[in-house]
Structure formats: C-alpha cells, structure tokens
Amino acid sequence: MNILLAAVGGQGAVLASRILGKMAQNSGLDVKVSEVHGMSQRGGSVVTYVRFGEKIHSPIIEKGTADIILAFEMLEGARYVEWLKPGGTLITSSQRIDPMPVITGTAEYPEDLEERIQALPIHYKVIDALTYAREAGNPKTINVVLIGALASTTDIEEEKWHTAIKESVPDKLADINLKAFKIGFEMSQLTKSNGENDEI
Amino acid sequence: MKNILLGNEAVARGAFEYGVTVASAYPGTPSTEITENIKKYENINTEWSPNEKVALEVGIGASIAGARTIVSMKHVGLNVAADALMSISYPGVNAGLLLAVADDPSQHSSQNEQDTRYYGMAAKVPVLEPSDSQECKDFVGHGLKISETFDTPVILRLNTRISHSQSMVELQEKVPYQLKEYDKNPNKYIVAPAVAKKRRVIAEERLRKLEEFAETTELNTVEYKNRDIGIITSGIAYQYSKEVLPDASYLKLGLSYPLPRKKITEFIKNCKIVYVIEELEPIMEEKIKSWGLSVIGKEVIPIIGELNQEIVRASVLRKTIDGVKSELSKEIPVRPPVLCPGCHHRGVFYVLKKLKLHVSGDIGCYTLAAFAPLSAMDTSICMGASIGMAFGFEKARGKEFSKKTVAVIGDSTFIHSGITALIDVVYNQGNTTVIILDNSTTAMTGHQDHPGTGCTIRGEKSHAVDFVALAKAIGIKRIQTVDAHDITELERIVLEETQAEEPSVIITKRPCVLLKNASLIHEPLSITGCKGCKACMKIGCPAISFSSGKAEIKKDLCVGCELCTRICEFDAIKKEA
Numbered sequence: 001m002n003i004l005l006a007a008v009g010g011q012g013a014v015l016a017s018r019i020l021g022k023m024a025q026n027s028g029l030d031v032k033v034s035e036v037h038g039m040s041q042r043g044g045s046v047v048t049y050v051r052f053g054e055k056i057h058s059p060i061i062e063k064g065t066a067d068i069i070l071a072f073e074m075l076e077g078a079r080y081v082e083w084l085k086p087g088g089t090l091i092t093s094s095q096r097i098d099p100m101p102v103i104t105g106t107a108e109y110p111e112d113l114e115e116r117i118q119a120l121p122i123h124y125k126v127i128d129a130l131t132y133a134r135e136a137g138n139p140k141t142i143n144v145v146l147i148g149a150l151a152s153t154t155d156i157e158e159e160k161w162h163t164a165i166k167e168s169v170p171d172k173l174a175d176i177n178l179k180a181f182k183i184g185f186e187m188s189q190l191t192k193s194n195g196e197n198d199e200i
Numbered sequence: 201m202k203n204i205l206l207g208n209e210a211v212a213r214g215a216f217e218y219g220v221t222v223a224s225a226y227p228g229t230p231s232t233e234i235t236e237n238i239k240k241y242e243n244i245n246t247e248w249s250p251n252e253k254v255a256l257e258v259g260i261g262a263s264i265a266g267a268r269t270i271v272s273m274k275h276v277g278l279n280v281a282a283d284a285l286m287s288i289s290y291p292g293v294n295a296g297l298l299l300a301v302a303d304d305p306s307q308h309s310s311q312n313e314q315d316t317r318y319y320g321m322a323a324k325v326p327v328l329e330p331s332d333s334q335e336c337k338d339f340v341g342h343g344l345k346i347s348e349t350f351d352t353p354v355i356l357r358l359n360t361r362i363s364h365s366q367s368m369v370e371l372q373e374k375v376p377y378q379l380k381e382y383d384k385n386p387n388k389y390i391v392a393p394a395v396a397k398k399r400r401v402i403a404e405e406r407l408r409k410l411e412e413f414a415e416t417t418e419l420n421t422v423e424y425k426n427r428d429i430g431i432i433t434s435g436i437a438y439q440y441s442k443e444v445l446p447d448a449s450y451l452k453l454g455l456s457y458p459l460p461r462k463k464i465t466e467f468i469k470n471c472k473i474v475y476v477i478e479e480l481e482p483i484m485e486e487k488i489k490s491w492g493l494s495v496i497g498k499e500v501i502p503i504i505g506e507l508n509q510e511i512v513r514a515s516v517l518r519k520t521i522d523g524v525k526s527e528l529s530k531e532i533p534v535r536p537p538v539l540c541p542g543c544h545h546r547g548v549f550y551v552l553k554k555l556k557l558h559v560s561g562d563i564g565c566y567t568l569a570a571f572a573p574l575s576a577m578d579t580s581i582c583m584g585a586s587i588g589m590a591f592g593f594e595k596a597r598g599k600e601f602s603k604k605t606v607a608v609i610g611d612s613t614f615i616h617s618g619i620t621a622l623i624d625v626v627y628n629q630g631n632t633t634v635i636i637l638d639n640s641t642t643a644m645t646g647h648q649d650h651p652g653t654g655c656t657i658r659g660e661k662s663h664a665v666d667f668v669a670l671a672k673a674i675g676i677k678r679i680q681t682v683d684a685h686d687i688t689e690l691e692r693i694v695l696e697e698t699q700a701e702e703p704s705v706i707i708t709k710r711p712c713v714l715l716k717n718a719s720l721i722h723e724p725l726s727i728t729g730c731k732g733c734k735a736c737m738k739i740g741c742p743a744i745s746f747s748s749g750k751a752e753i754k755k756d757l758c759v760g761c762e763l764c765t766r767i768c769e770f771d772a773i774k775k776e777a
Contacts, residue, residue, distance in 0.1 A: 008535065009537060010540070018366070021204050021366050022204065025202075025203075025204045025368065030367075030368060031204060031366075031367065031368065032332075032365055032366065032367045033204070033365060033366040033367075034361060034364065034365040034366075035206070035364045035365070035366070036308070036364070037229055037230060037232070037233075037309075037364055037646065042537040042538060042539070042540060042565060042568060042644075043535075043537055043538040043539075043540060043742055044535055044536055044537030044538070045534070045535035045536075056367075057439040057440075057442045057443040058439045058440050058442075058443045058508070058509055059332075059361060059365035059366075059367065059436075059439070060361065060508055060509070062443075062508065062509040062510050062513075062521060063510050063520075063521065063523055064520075064521035064522060064523020064524070065521060065523065075532055075533070075535070076535070078528050078529070078532055079528075079529050079532050080529070081524050081526050081528055081529065082523055082524055082525070082526055082528075082529055083523065083524075084523060084524045085523055085524070086522070086523065086524055088524070095756075097742070097754075097757070098742075098745045099533050099534065099535035099536070100535070100536060100538050100571070100572070100573075100740060100742070101533045101534060101536075101572075102533055102745070103573075103737065103740070103742070103744070103745055103746070104572050104573045104737065104740070105737075105746070106572070107533035107534075108533070109533065110528075110531060110532065113528075116526075116528055117528070120524055120526060121524065122524060130756065139756060
C-alpha cells in the first residue's frame, strides 16, 4: 500500500504519516515513512510518503504507483495526481490556502481545479476537514479528520486506527483526536467512492 | 522488540545501546533529530554546541578522556568542523569517536549538495553508509568498534532520506561499556611537526589496514542472483535499486571508503554488465575505473539531486511506469516556504526594504525575506557570513556605501560564527551596522536552545549570552535594542545607526511566534472599508489575500500580530468585535 500525503507546511502531515506508520507496524507489516523537515516546512509545499506491505525497500513512492493521495489542501493534492496509479483515490480537504505567488499576483489559483480532477481516471473525495476539525474541538485536528476519511475507504479494522492514534498523540489530546477520527470516518462513509466526484 | 524509528532516532538509539556517554552537535537539517533524541537518554552527556567546530572539539576531548562519543552535524557543518577533523585524523582516538554527518541531496534545506565522502578521503578516515533505520543503529556500533580498533575517527554518512525516513528497528539491551582511562599521551595528541610527521606515516598504514578490513567486513555484502546485471551501490541508492531491479546481483558497500579492491574486481568479473549506482558524486565509480575496470555510472545516473526508483528505472531499464497522466501539475503555482503569520522578522525586513538598504543576509528563517514580495536581502552565503561580507562591501566601495548597508543575522547564527566578524569590523575600523534578529531560539531547525537562550538542551537554566555586554566588550559603542514589532522606532534607529561614523549593533528582540511561551496569538483581525491600495500585500503575510479589488484576512491563518494595522493608511484593519 502506497499512501502519499500532500500538504502545506504546518498542517500536520508529519503526524498523520506517523499515525499511518504506527497502524502498519501494529498490523505486523513492514513499513517505511518518509517525512519532510526543515526549510520547506515553513508554509511551503510538503509531501510525505507512507508505504507498507510484506517487504518495503524504498521509503519514497514512485510516480504512478500511489494507491491513495491524502491531500490537506486542494492545490497540493492536484500537484501530485501523477503519482497516483490509474484507478487510485484522491481524498482531499476542501481547504484553500493561497501560495505566495498567488498572494502577490504573479500566479493564479486555478479555478477549474475540481473539474480537471474529476476528468481523471481516479476516485475522488472532497471533505471539509477544517470545519469537522473545529467540530471535534480543535482546528489542528484536520490531519486526524483526514485519516478518518482515509480509514473509511480501507478494510482495516477501526480499532487498529484508534490504537495508532492513541500511541501517536499526547495522552491529553487522545480524546479530541479520536473524536476527529470518528467525524472524518463517518462523514466520508456517507459518500460513494466509485469514481464519481463525492462532496461531503 | 521492534519499533518504527526515524533514521536519526535510530542513530540516537545506537548511541545508547553501544555505550556512548558524550554527544555534541549544532542543529542543522537533516541531522538535528539525532541529538534531540539522544538527550532523552539520561546517561549520555548531551549538548548543543555553539557551532560544529566546538562540537567536534568537545567530542575529541571526550574520546581522548575515554568516553565513546558521537558528534552530529549537517554536511555543511562539517566545513565548519573540518579543521578539527583533518587535525585529529593523524593522532587518532582513544574511545570510539563517530561523526554523524547528514548530506542533503536535492538541497531540501541547504545551500549546496556537497558529498561528505570527499571528507573521508581527504581526512583518510573510514566512511559508513547505512541504507535504513536498522542499519543506522547497527552502524553506530560498527563505527565505534572500527574507531577503536583502527585508532581513527569514523564518519557515519547519512542523508535526508535516511535521516528523515522511518523504518523498523530491532531494539536491544544496552551493551555494557566502561569508560576507558584518560589517554595522557602527548606523543600522539600534540600535533607539532615532530609528532605529526610520525602520525602521518601511521595514518597511511591505517588506511592500508582498513582496505584489508573492507575485503572481509560484514558491512560489505555480495548477493548473487541474475548475473546479467551487477550493481555496486551504497546507502539509500541500494534501496532504490533493489526495488527496481530485485533480481540483479548486488555488491552493497556499507563501508564505502576505503573500497575493497579485490572484492569489487571479483564481483565485476562475475557479472556481465556492472552499474555503479551512487547518489551525488562518482566517488566509487572513479576509483573503480582508475583500476582499469569497466563499469557504467554517471554516464546514465544523474550527478545532481536525489536518486529515486523512477531515475534508476529510466537510467538502467529505460522504462517508466504508466500512471495517471495530467498536465495539471505544470500549471499549478509553486508554493515556496514563507515567513509564518505573525513572524517578527517580517516587520524588520519591511523597514529595510522601505529604506532601500543593501542587506547582507545570513542563514535562518529570515533568509525567506529574500523572496517576493519582501525581496529584502541581497546575499546569504554561509553561516555567519553577513557581517564579514557587509564589511567587505564597505572596503570595496567606501563609507558612503556602508551607510546604505546593513548586515542581518539571527541570534543562534551570530553565536555560531558571527562574533569573530564583528570583532574584525571594530578592529579594522569599519562602519558596519549589524542587526541581530534575536528571536530567542534556533527557529529554522525546529526551535533548539543555544547559548543566548539561557537554557541547555535538557531545559536546565544556564547563563544567557548578553549581546549588549558582548558587543560592548569587543569595542562597539553604539548599541540599541528595539522591540521587533515597533517598526516606527526600528526605522528611526536603523536610519540613525547606518548614518553613524562608527560600527553599531541593533538588536531586534521578540521570541519566535511558534515558541510555546510566545506572548502573541491573539484573536484574528478583519478588514472593513478596504480601499484596495495593496499596501498590506507588501509584507507577504500568508493570511492576507487580495480578490475583487479588496484585501481580506484568512481567519484560520491570522494570529493577530497587528503588523498590517501599522501599514494600512486607512485604518481599515481591526480586531474583530
């Protein structure tokens, strides 16, 4: 399983990838997670890779081989669509954060992004992760809301996700994150994932 | 027990398991988490050093005094520590001395792509290259043992992908290790010519012995499968190759310097075509070719940037994988890193740009002020360079030019290597104005303490370097401290000090907005009655955007720093009621 996480630096993609890594470890699988630290973290485009299975060699995902892209921002998901294998799934937060070239007016945020993505041979889900994270009690939990959305598209037992979340966040934040996971899971479950554009 | 660990965490675990009791480092991506994790082991005396040279000197002292020691840094940090490395090579060590050095291919967070293996060759010290987290841990043990057996410092060469990838690691009990006796041995450790000339001969003999060791060590493994393609590789390149070419034959070099000539010759003889797949420079390849052996290397493998499966596949098999095809990515605007919302550097650079100054910059978060729309920095070359370079501007173009110039440097960078340049300015009668951007942390690498914060790596209270007293002591007479948020006062001070006929230091003070104890983070602001003048767009705040002729503030990004309220001439930006 190859999962690519695309985000804006500071959105919590590293923690999300660690939760995925923990879950795979607890399932007895070989796993590699590749993270981004340093300069690009300061509001820049960040990508992390999570791979698990029988035996994993490279920590990074080759173009055209990702099963799932979990995007924390619309533009960032679209940036990496070529990493998906045909028929792969793009789950994206509907949040829009303008990159600096858009803010300064030297570039434009493509307004037809959604239509362009819908035209691709992939499954596509949009989730308002920021609103659900606020509902869970902390806007920072968008990463775990998205993990919930991802979990709903897999056959992995819910309990395994709960354990991985509890092992990855500080004790005092466990409840709020489990709530975020539940909302993400349930809201995502309410929609089809059959290649149509599902907005939730 | 197995656990999933970051490469850097695994190095730290290795230090613990193999009896390291002293660790020192200066933070630098991608090496920082080695030392951040080592500090969790209470029996290891751990420090953030002022810079990498000091870190290595502390390490050399600890080794001679009998402690197994690890010194960590990023690749360019080894440039700073190079004098110490080159000088300790001939004398050698007492207890094991390991330098964990993390390269940054593709320059994710660095000014260059230098290949640390060249330092191994230049210093004639062995280089180990782990290919996953398990090996990161194991190779710490091997490295310390090699260091003690062959009486040499050892380089553990990591890189971004190894350091910042998590993979499974078998955890073990700590191996009992006793502090060795202090090695009081001037005939070894005084590198005056009389001693050093003798040690030079010993270092050369040591290299011959290491070459023999390379032939037999378990660090270098041969794996024969299909012999049509043979791959000689090391480090992360092994993993990329193995994934693309699982059935090829492999010679994997965990000890990548010095090379095992016999082993390599035999491997090449046993395979039809042999590729040398190495990231960055053709170091193994050139050595192998110098022996008259035929291999394919940089003819097909790129010399620039990180490798990956796609590159190995295209280079060796001339194939690509058919994935989703889309033109989208080409049209999507880039998202470069930016100063955070509420960052105190933003106002400082707004002022410097407004005053149209030449800005000699340095390395840290504030380097991001070089990019649009602030575009307020002319140069940023290496750690600590800002002050010496500004003085160089003055020497080339005279005092009037100097009055239009400032050097800007962060607090951690100033301590790292800015102080000596400031001494030069005073000593050689310069005019240079230096702004120390004091945000009370080493921010870019993830908020490490330093000698100016008054706190050690373990959070113990310590003396905080007093920048005002320091500047005074080295002979600066004009020193002013200002709140980085008070841009009106800052502008006045910068004008005053750049015009002064003597060197001056301005300290802009405010803790980084991301620090837990930062006083900021108020409620977000909002804009009513925007005239669309775009003045607030000049500060490059990620929370302010412009559409349909008006500026607007994104509530989920705004932290309420109020810098924009000082810039808006129409008083349109206010706290939400």
